[in-house]
Amino acid sequence: MMKINQPYIPMRTIMTPGPVEVDPRVLRAMGTPILGQFDPAFTNIMNEVMEMLKQVFKTKNRWAFPVDGTSRAGIEAVLASLIEKGDKVLIPIYGRFGHLLTEISERYGAEIHTLECPWGEVFEPKMIIEEIKKIRPKIVAIVHGETSTGCMQPLEEIGKACRELDTLLVVDAVASLGGTNVDVDGWFLDAVIGGTQKCLSAPSGMAPITYNERVEKVILSRKKVERGIATDKDLHTFAHRSIISNYFDLSQLQDYWSERRLNHHTEATSMIYALHEGLRLILEEGLEERFTRHKLHEQALANGIEAMGLKLFGNRQSKIPTVTCVTVPDGVDADIVRQQLLQEFGIEIAGSFGPLQGKIWRIGTMGHSCRKENVLFVLAGLEAVLIRQGVNVNRGEAVQAALDVYSKYAMTV
Amino acid sequence: MMKINQPYIPMRTIMTPGPVEVDPRVLRAMGTPILGQFDPAFTNIMNEVMEMLKQVFKTKNRWAFPVDGTSRAGIEAVLASLIEKGDKVLIPIYGRFGHLLTEISERYGAEIHTLECPWGEVFEPKMIIEEIKKIRPKIVAIVHGETSTGCMQPLEEIGKACRELDTLLVVDAVASLGGTNVDVDGWFLDAVIGGTQKCLSAPSGMAPITYNERVEKVILSRKKVERGIATDKDLHTFAHRSIISNYFDLSQLQDYWSERRLNHHTEATSMIYALHEGLRLILEEGLEERFTRHKLHEQALANGIEAMGLKLFGNRQSKIPTVTCVTVPDGVDADIVRQQLLQEFGIEIAGSFGPLQGKIWRIGTMGHSCRKENVLFVLAGLEAVLIRQGVNVNRGEAVQAALDVYSKYAMTV
Structure with a gap:
């Protein structure tokens, strides 16, 4: 009879469009x-x-x-x-x-x-x-x-x-x-x-x-x-x-x-x-308050991504507040970046499907994962990994842009 | 916006054929x-x-x-x-x-x-x-x-x-x-x-x-x-x-x-x-050891039920060790007995379906619910409720019969 040990569950910051961190x-x-x-x-x-x-x-x-x-x-x-x-x-x-x-x-x-x-x-x-x-x-x-x-x-x-x-x-x-x-x-x-x-x-x-x-x-x-x-x-x-x-x-x-x-x-x-x-x-948070919170963190994330010098994918007029798609810069291997984020920072972001496979990253701001610490962490981690991959990013701008969004609001999470 | 409180979850001894208590x-x-x-x-x-x-x-x-x-x-x-x-x-x-x-x-x-x-x-x-x-x-x-x-x-x-x-x-x-x-x-x-x-x-x-x-x-x-x-x-x-x-x-x-x-x-x-x-x-317990444990508790339960003076339902030759069916004595309302067991003892046993509805009770001995304390408790509780319902049972015999089974084995659970 085979014995299996208790599994090792590393701590992760999950910023995919689901499954996300559970409260x-x-x-x-x-x-x-x-x-x-x-x-x-x-x-x-x-x-x-x-x-x-x-x-x-x-x-x-x-x-x-x-x-x-x-x-x-x-x-x-x-x-x-x-x-x-x-x-x-x-x-x-x-x-x-x-x-x-x-x-x-x-x-x-x-x-x-x-x-x-x-x-x-x-x-x-x-x-x-x-x-x-x-x-x-x-x-x-x-x-x-x-x-x-x-x-x-x-x-x-x-x-x-x-x-x-x-x-x-x-x-x-x-x-x-x-x-x-x-x-x-x-x-x-x-x-x-x-x-x-x-x-x-x-x-x-x-x-x-x-x-x-x-x-x-x-x-x-x-x-x-x-x-x-x-x-x-x-x-x-x-x-x-x-x-x-x-x-x-x-x-x-x-x-x-x-x-x-x-x-x-x-x-x-x-x-x-x-x-x-x-x-x-x-219901404790309140539906409208919750939507506002999602919108806030989305804005912080999206502004951070753009401040870094990356491009958002998709028509921003039609953007959903819970998922932010980022165009993978030319010459960058989308999967290697995701792997490094996971291995060195414990951060998970997603790739996409079909015609967009390898072309975009997808970053979720959903539910319990939608928090200041996660947004700032994913921006910092992504920047570090991209610099290592030789991408020319605006150093330090991303976190600053996100903080600018947060400083306009009194929300603490 | 409606507020809902944290739910009240009473402690139960679950002796149905599923869902049963979780380890x-x-x-x-x-x-x-x-x-x-x-x-x-x-x-x-x-x-x-x-x-x-x-x-x-x-x-x-x-x-x-x-x-x-x-x-x-x-x-x-x-x-x-x-x-x-x-x-x-x-x-x-x-x-x-x-x-x-x-x-x-x-x-x-x-x-x-x-x-x-x-x-x-x-x-x-x-x-x-x-x-x-x-x-x-x-x-x-x-x-x-x-x-x-x-x-x-x-x-x-x-x-x-x-x-x-x-x-x-x-x-x-x-x-x-x-x-x-x-x-x-x-x-x-x-x-x-x-x-x-x-x-x-x-x-x-x-x-x-x-x-x-x-x-x-x-x-x-x-x-x-x-x-x-x-x-x-x-x-x-x-x-x-x-x-x-x-x-x-x-x-x-x-x-x-x-x-x-x-x-x-x-x-x-x-x-x-x-x-x-x-x-x-x-796998830690071992498959065969687990089957033996289920068989042991089934035997204790079944012997206890019979010692009480109740009849098991179904051909005992074909009995599954994980479910024990008990014929409801004449004149007894099967559902009232189950309700009293739940309300006064926190014990849940099951009724059955179709032609057997109201005719039998079904008591599970499955997985984590399959333990000495549960078997003895369900026998004691059932005896108490049946006595209240005016059923002529052999007082004290059920728990004793179950203990006799357990005393033959060195198992502690």
């Missing part, structure tokens, strides 16, 4: 002993999670609960529960995670329509609305904050148009929820998916979702699968009209989260503790 | 700060989890890793990755979780064939083998340990027959893995799913799975879905030949767990810490 209070909450899933003390915690999620999503929706899986589990739960074979789904793509929405929708048999714009830009809402009028899709699925490019798509106009045109708007808000405004009701979003491992300061492994009555109506109109046995033995009809996945069947998940508590999965106790504490931290 | 070392491991998913320190932990899982599954399979979701996520990942529309799947059902295998297989379009035997019994392997020969299914899916009835199906003969008849054997070992022998290679099991929240002494939220080359071959023979976009635009062909789920696509999950580390989801960091520590605890 110590959340870490402590996960050390709390287990409760049974139907213990009244536990169902009370589940109910409080729902209530707090509604606040963070800014919604009066009845349904707001986590799917037990990583963020894409939440995305798949929504799309799998809505899409029937042949349904038209329009997906405006402006980065990697738009492609993920496409892949999932296609797997569930959607008739896919895409719009694409260059990575680093977002869409003019008008362009999307025109396409909705032309195609008349059942669903528009779009990413709110694209971590792959650091851009954020304005949604309000699109939401209004979808409501008027009777289209369902499904939004991946994994990178934005808890760090910048996601106004579910105000923007007319029908289903929205968040992530715990980004601006909620909790570990990866849960996907908070919310959806409104328009979505629920579609889900409940689909052929019901009885627990343990399907009602329809005709395979073709079955696959066509029923929700295929059991794990992601929102009609069953909402029964589990309702007062009826119909047994589905066994809720992931410790992750619920983590989410509960992460949400408590957000 | 304090596992709780502490979850308090460890986060690492990035591609941090070498983290991928090293992922590799160690794979190595340890292979020991616990008793397999030389290349693939053994957790699916990020609760146990049924692991079951769905295996079935969704194997089943193509119209595939014959044979499911011998002897309790509630056989019905779950049926539901999931049917959702993915399988041609379902079932065998049923009374709840409380298991199948003569011969009966299943005869059916395999008759139906020639692509897959036999079966539960190893049925928590709903407390029974355990012997698998070795069935495994051998499946191998000879070129059928894939998929086994739900959620209730048995880590508590009693699950000999994946020795019994010729092709794909096996475990659960963290039972005998692995970790919280719910991960589903360890393993599968062999026979399974991998089928998975890789299916139409490949490119990351972000499917290769085949013909919807009907697409749905027929590709794995439908993205989240449960084992061909992508194994790429993520391979040296290539192809990005899929963001691995659930804290749950991986928990699983790593839970597996370390098992």
